Amino acid sequence: MKTTPLHWTVIAIASALGLAMLWVAPLLWALSTSLRPEYETILPTLHLLPQRWTVEAFTRTLGAGNVPRWLFNSALVALAVTVVTMAISLMAAFAFSQLRFRGRNALFLLSMLALLLPFEALLVPLFRTMNGLGMINTYAGIVLPQVVSPMVIYVFRQFFDAVPHDFRDAALLDGASPLRVLWSVYLPMSGNIVWAMAIVTFIAAWNNFLWPFIIVTSNDMMTIPLGLTQTYDAFGVRYAQLMAAALLGAFPVALAYIVFQRRVTQGLLAATGLKG
């Protein structure tokens, strides 16, 4: 608005700067801590910047202990969750949106029920199921329960519903199979939303704490968010090293967010149903 009075502008700039600094300060403090030698973290006087800059904390974190293994586990799990979720959700959404069959609406509503019931309340029987399947401490055990994402199906279905039916009918008349139609007609049109949902799914899977916490007991199978809660035992109270490990665990998602900022926000908004 062109008529904003001056004092509003001043208040806006001051509060924006103040809040923004408050919000990035903890991250900068963690970074500053991670670039110090260990003894500096327990000095009685406070220095905002390291007195001696060093990447020792990072090399030690990566060189010893389980951090590299946890990072690898997280990467594997997050990628697997993303690929599987996208594949099965796209197929299901296409069927719900474009194919006519009996019980379609009932099945769809049933799946949407999962949006209402909190995952947290299912932990006990879910653990029992996985235990029965012998999947404790396995990658499959960590990945599989995370691929059920009715929200992703909902978003994809809405998207497919908006595509004119002529596209589908023409391709089907040409004798293409539904999977073929999905792959070569619908997917290219929905590139943006698929990418957005994939990135959001990846970040959520990388960050998932609760399910790995339940299903993983062995140190070797931990993902990084879970492993980081064990680092006190591994490192003792070494804060430079702890902050280095924390930043390494946050790096992939922070990078994904910074690079794909628009897609992340688009995906999250689609997920809350605020924007298609």
Add this chain to the structure above:
Amino acid sequence: MRGRRAETLSATLLLLPFMAAFILFFLLPALQTLYLSLTESSLTRTSEFVGLANYATLIQDPSFWSSLGNTFYFSLLTVIPLTALGLVMALLVDHFAARHAGASAWLQGAFFLPYVLPISVMTLIADWMLQPSSGIVNHLLGMQRAWFSDVRWAMPVVAIATIWWTVGFNMLMFIAGLRNIPREQYEAAALDGARGFAVFRHITWPALMPVTITALVLQLIASLKVFGQTYIMTTGGPFNTTRVTLHYMYETAFTQSDAGYAAAVAMAFMFIVVALGLLQALLLKKRK
């Protein structure tokens, strides 16, 4: 020509992978939670059908009620600040969007970045900042408080850390809400001579009402699901003052191996969350 039968077959094949995962990892566990809550079971074995006995115990269980009280206390400390602050941040980002798009994008990035961090990264940083002797917070305040073992401060501190961590998402919802307000409404208001705060009160605020309701309810549901923060930062202490409902459920199931009773706790918890979800749907429908 393809018939209905062929279409049903394709649909079956396309739906099969998802439905299999859905049944195995959602539907069955949901039904099992209900069944387990009516039995006396360990973590791995189902033994005896006991009817509503677990629920009878639950109603008289002070540990359950105190955990529920702690959960609501956490929600009280987070829901309104998170919603209000999210709105303020959205207004700031939006304010600069028109003339300083670059600054606005940086601002949005700064507010949102903590949201993408894994929970244990957030808790590690909070723990380091709040260390009794070497933490920066005590340095700045000139004290040596052990925040996480202080009965009065443990929960508020977890709440503040959570606000820092998650407010970005609420801000995002409000930004989307702001962008959905038609420009013509502002132009009409300007023609009528409305300025500054009047514009906010008469145009922006009413238009944001549905987003505000959504944000409040989603936030309340998210806050009731708190577990990781309190578990990692305080392990429920001091004196169980931060042991929340999900923590109690977890302990009952996984450390005491009383899965039947834990399922009853889960059912009570599920009831509250579902009721709130339905309330939101109702509130939004009424406004339309």
